[in-house]
Amino acid sequence: MKTTIKILSTLLIVFLLSCGGKEKKKKESFSYDKKTTTEATTTTKAEKVPASKTIDLSNKGIGPITSLALNAEINKEMAAKGEDVFKKMCTACHRADKKFIGPAPKDILKRRTPEWVMNMILNPDEMTQKDPLARALLIEFNGSPMANQNLSEEDARAVLEYFRTL
Amino acid sequence: MKNLIKSAVALLSLLVAFTSCNNSDQSGNKSGALAGNVAEKVYVAPGEHDEFYAFISGGFSGQLSVYGLPSGRLFKVIPVFSQDAEKAYGYNEETKPMLNTSHGFVPWDDSHHPDISQTNGVIDGRWVFINGNNTPRIAKIDLSTFETTEIIEVPNSAGNHSSSFVTENTEYVVAGTRFSVPIPQKDMPIKDYKGNFKGALSFISVDPEHGHMDIKFQLIMPGFDYDLSHPGRGKSHGWFFFSTYNTEEASTLMEVNASQNDKDFIAAVNWKKIEDYVNNGGGKMMPTKYAHNVYDESTHSATSTMKTEVLTVNPLDVPGAVYLMPTPKSPHGCDVDPSGEYIVGSGKLSANLTVHSFTKMLAAIENQSFAGDAYGIPIIDFEASLAGVVEQPGLGPLHTEFDGKGNAYTTFFISSEVVKWKLGTWEVIDRQPCFYSVGHLMIPGGNSQKPFGKYVVAMNKITKDRYLPTGPEVTQSAQLYDISGDKMELLLDFPTVGEPHYAAGCPADLIKPRSKKLFKLEENNHPYATKSEADTKVVRDGKTVHIYMTTIRSHFSPDNIEGIQVGDKVYFHITNLEQDYDVPHGVSIIGANTSELLIMPGQTETFLWEPKEVGVWPFYCTDFCSALHQEMQGYVRVSPTNSSTPLRWSLGEDIE
Numbered sequence: 001m002k003t004t005i006k007i008l009s010t011l012l013i014v015f016l017l018s019c020g021g022k023e024k025k026k027k028e029s030f031s032y033d034k035k036t037t038t039e040a041t042t043t044t045k046a047e048k049v050p051a052s053k054t055i056d057l058s059n060k061g062i063g064p065i066t067s068l069a070l071n072a073e074i075n076k077e078m079a080a081k082g083e084d085v086f087k088k089m090c091t092a093c094h095r096a097d098k099k100f101i102g103p104a105p106k107d108i109l110k111r112r113t114p115e116w117v118m119n120m121i122l123n124p125d126e127m128t129q130k131d132p133l134a135r136a137l138l139i140e141f142n143g144s145p146m147a148n149q150n151l152s153e154e155d156a157r158a159v160l161e162y163f164r165t166l
Numbered sequence: 167m168k169n170l171i172k173s174a175v176a177l178l179s180l181l182v183a184f185t186s187c188n189n190s191d192q193s194g195n196k197s198g199a200l201a202g203n204v205a206e207k208v209y210v211a212p213g214e215h216d217e218f219y220a221f222i223s224g225g226f227s228g229q230l231s232v233y234g235l236p237s238g239r240l241f242k243v244i245p246v247f248s249q250d251a252e253k254a255y256g257y258n259e260e261t262k263p264m265l266n267t268s269h270g271f272v273p274w275d276d277s278h279h280p281d282i283s284q285t286n287g288v289i290d291g292r293w294v295f296i297n298g299n300n301t302p303r304i305a306k307i308d309l310s311t312f313e314t315t316e317i318i319e320v321p322n323s324a325g326n327h328s329s330s331f332v333t334e335n336t337e338y339v340v341a342g343t344r345f346s347v348p349i350p351q352k353d354m355p356i357k358d359y360k361g362n363f364k365g366a367l368s369f370i371s372v373d374p375e376h377g378h379m380d381i382k383f384q385l386i387m388p389g390f391d392y393d394l395s396h397p398g399r400g401k402s403h404g405w406f407f408f409s410t411y412n413t414e415e416a417s418t419l420m421e422v423n424a425s426q427n428d429k430d431f432i433a434a435v436n437w438k439k440i441e442d443y444v445n446n447g448g449g450k451m452m453p454t455k456y457a458h459n460v461y462d463e464s465t466h467s468a469t470s471t472m473k474t475e476v477l478t479v480n481p482l483d484v485p486g487a488v489y490l491m492p493t494p495k496s497p498h499g500c501d502v503d504p505s506g507e508y509i510v511g512s513g514k515l516s517a518n519l520t521v522h523s524f525t526k527m528l529a530a531i532e533n534q535s536f537a538g539d540a541y542g543i544p545i546i547d548f549e550a551s552l553a554g555v556v557e558q559p560g561l562g563p564l565h566t567e568f569d570g571k572g573n574a575y576t577t578f579f580i581s582s583e584v585v586k587w588k589l590g591t592w593e594v595i596d597r598q599p600c601f602y603s604v605g606h607l608m609i610p611g612g613n614s615q616k617p618f619g620k621y622v623v624a625m626n627k628i629t630k631d632r633y634l635p636t637g638p639e640v641t642q643s644a645q646l647y648d649i650s651g652d653k654m655e656l657l658l659d660f661p662t663v664g665e666p667h668y669a670a671g672c673p674a675d676l677i678k679p680r681s682k683k684l685f686k687l688e689e690n691n692h693p694y695a696t697k698s699e700a701d702t703k704v705v706r707d708g709k710t711v712h713i714y715m716t717t718i719r720s721h722f723s724p725d726n727i728e729g730i731q732v733g734d735k736v737y738f739h740i741t742n743l744e745q746d747y748d749v750p751h752g753v754s755i756i757g758a759n760t761s762e763l764l765i766m767p768g769q770t771e772t773f774l775w776e777p778k779e780v781g782v783w784p785f786y787c788t789d790f791c792s793a794l795h796q797e798m799q800g801y802v803r804v805s806p807t808n809s810s811t812p813l814r815w816s817l818g819e820d821i822e
Contacts, residue, residue, distance in 0.1 A: 088687070092699045092718040092743050100818070101721065143793035147719050148746040150684070 063119030082162030225665025238660030247275030569619025725800030752788030
């Protein structure tokens with residue numbers, strides 16, 4: 001039941017969003033007028049910053065990591081290991097510096113706390129259900145789920161260190 | 167929402183049904199299943215787990231089904247001897263070798279008697295073994311993955327029926343032949359059966375660590391039919407017992423000709439003695455041909471090896487190893503109680519059950535109380551090994567299991583009932599009808615020193631009117647009885663897959679904690695594995711093309727491929743990059759002459775596609791994987807043979 005509602009609402013929002021985006025690109029071969037139905041939603045959405053650009057440096061997310069202090073200096077060895085893990089486990093959906101299936105991790109720590117990033121890697125199912133930002137991201141990225149790749153905490157920490165080098 | 171309405175309607179109709187029952191005069195209904203709390207006893211609330219696993223043979227489906235008890239819910243059908251398009255078993259390149267035999271690829275068999283591995287006489291929940299009857303084979307299913315991981319063919323055997331039962335430390339899984347045949351096979355008149363055909367009883371050793379099977383020796387017995395078998399345990403550990411019929415050695419009109427003798431035999435085989443004999447160089451190596459197929463979890467692939475010889479043992483060469491105990495009228499079941507003392511023979515055409523005593527059998531051997539011999543094998547005097555007789559308990563006894571509390575439960579096919587009786591006093595305690603014509607029955611742990619005597623499952627041969635009709639062919643059926651009290655109580659009917667010949671069960675806690683959730687990508691050693699999208703590629707080797715493809719929610723990489731030509735043999739090697747529980751992906755492409763793949767997280771599987779027409783052909787994910795599952799699709803461009811379209815592939819950008 002929950003899933004049905006979720007899927008329905010996701011689809012609805014996706015539908016509304018995509019309608020909003022296309023309304024100016026009117027093709028001659030496509031004469032269906034979508035203006036009236038979408039206007040209200042478009043204006044409210046337009047005022048909002050997308051989740052991927054939202055900056056929230058207090059939210060720690062939901063999951064095993066409750067506090068994490070980063071050294072001022074980047075641990076190069078750990079970052080190298082993190083790059084390796086990222087390549088193996090994450091590149092199916094993420095490119096380091098550009099949007100792919102999911103958002104780019106570049107500059108992620110300018111927008112998120114380290115704890116949030118770790119929890120998103122380690123606990124994506126609960127995050128996308130309960131954390132408002134993670135939820136909004138799921139919707140922004142067309143409902144494409146953040147896959148749980150069962151990384152160890154150590155590997156996730158290394159990936160985070162790698163993100164700092166981007 | 168729909169579900170809510172459905173359940174509301176169901177609830178309402180249930181209420182109506184109950185009310186109408188109360189109002190109407192149904193005192194004639196004596197099924198015994200109408201006690202008020204029966205539903206509670208089989209109800210497993212949504213999200214809760216059953217207490218027991220039951221592995222029920224799929225009969226002529228060739229498979230093994232997994233049920234929960236007491237709910238009777240079906241969880242999985244494990245493909246064993248038959249191709250399964252749903253799971254690509256026997257269709258994908260990795261598992262095709264599992265169905266290889268000395269007769270070539272055999273896509274079907276008749277699976278009969280599952281048995282769970284044991285340590286120290288107690289069920290250990292590591293493997294299930296099951297026999298293929300028609301083209302004799304024994305399979306091993308690994309209970310950490312619930313997949314068939316090994317199949318060994320049994321040479322010199324035909325109608326592999328008195329199988330596949332394990333000894334108390336899983337030293338051996340035993341496979342006895344039903345049909346006797348010429349050994350080695352040769353062109354000869356059928357009428358010369360008597361004295362010339364032989365029955366092979368195969369002792370297949372099981373590696374204690376990996377479970378790998380190997381035929382240690384074959385005992386070449388007189389030309390009877392060997393029907394069922396069971397291991398000795400406790401005091402009788404080291405012996406194995408086989409029921410026989412057709413000791414007349416007839417080859418035609420068996421209904422009559424195999425029922426002439428007043429008594430057939432239970433053969434008692436001292437396998438420890440024969441093991442010593444062969445370990446010291448005894449036995450005769452005989453040329454033959456049989457396939458040994460092993461699935462390797464790390465390469466996700468099976469290999470088939472053809473073996474060319476087998477060690478045979480003539481029982482007369484090992485004095486004191488084999489004896490025959492006369493048992494009335496074509497015994498079927500040959501069941502050993504938890505203590506190992508009693509061997510129960512179910513003479514299926516006899517009015518009584520015959521119980522032999524292991525202690526008395528040893529004494530009879532010691533005292534040479536023999537009544538004669540068959541082809542040199544001593545026949546023990548009937549009275550000498552007899553422990554007791556259960557007098558007229560029913561008609562057509564077939565099979566007995568035990569509850570570990572001193573009681574035995576025997577099925578009666580003709581009178582269609584389960585009868586509970588007491589070991590030692592041989593008195594009948596209770597009987598309950600079966601609907602209809604019960605074959606075997608199963609108590610979890612029933613074939614071990616430690617049965618879990620809470621439930622018995624009766625597996626029926628006839629279903630008739632028990633369910634909504636589905637045309638001439640109706641479902642197969644089993645029934646669950648509560649045996650925790652003095653009287654048995656029928657709790658539940660449930661449908662089964664194929665003919666449920668036999669089953670093995672154990673507490674869920676034995677298996678649940680060891681059940682694998684996924685395969686680790688880093689441990690994937692498949693030769694065509696692609697462990698990262700960066701490594702995806704398409705490689706042409708003459709007319710053969712290998713596509714190294716990956717899946718993750720929710721795309722294939724690559725998803726656009728060009729440069730394939732009509733007449734190519736295109737192998738899709740697909741690795742599922744997911745590392746999360748319950749996220750398989752499926753795949754197939756239009757016109758593929760094989761099944762889909764269903765790829766578990768971290769696994770690689772392969773299917774072959776031979777495009778026959780020019781065009782742009784789609785493929786897609788066949789197992790719903792995410793909200794974007796319907797977007798999980800791709801195209802392959804097929805050009806004419808020898809076209810100059812270059813081999814290219816991509817994801818997320820246009821080719822060229």
